[in-house]
Amino acid sequence: MQNQKIRIRLKAFDYRLIDQSAQEIVETAKRTGAVVRGPVPLPTRKQRFDILRSPHVNKASRDQLEIRTHLRLMDIVDPTDKTVDALMKLDLPAGVDVEIKLQ
Numbered sequence: 001m002q003n004q005k006i007r008i009r010l011k012a013f014d015y016r017l018i019d020q021s022a023q024e025i026v027e028t029a030k031r032t033g034a035v036v037r038g039p040v041p042l043p044t045r046k047q048r049f050d051i052l053r054s055p056h057v058n059k060a061s062r063d064q065l066e067i068r069t070h071l072r073l074m075d076i077v078d079p080t081d082k083t084v085d086a087l088m089k090l091d092l093p094a095g096v097d098v099e100i101k102l103q
Helices: 015-031 081-089
Strands: 005-012 035-052 062-077 096-102
Touching (some): 005 081, 015 035, 015 062, 015 081
16 A cells, blocks of 8 residues: 555544544554554534523523534555554544545
8 A cells, every 4th residue: 555645534522532532543553553644633613502591582591502523634644454454443432423535
């Protein structure tokens, strides 16, 4: 797999889970002899919602809720077959979305 690159993008609502998952991926890739760039923290996406507190009156009384989506980006340069197999067998937490692209 010469001159190839694996790009891994992690997405989660909890920054602790995403950092733990990124650390596991980096350790696995380094253990198999690959070079890792990252994890690079991408900007956090914040979604804000306004919800009426009362079902009937008091339009001015509202709750404000927020969902933060944390993102991390990693590149694995010149991965070996052993690296790809180890990444496929890696067990990550349920709250982390992993997107892998082979370039």
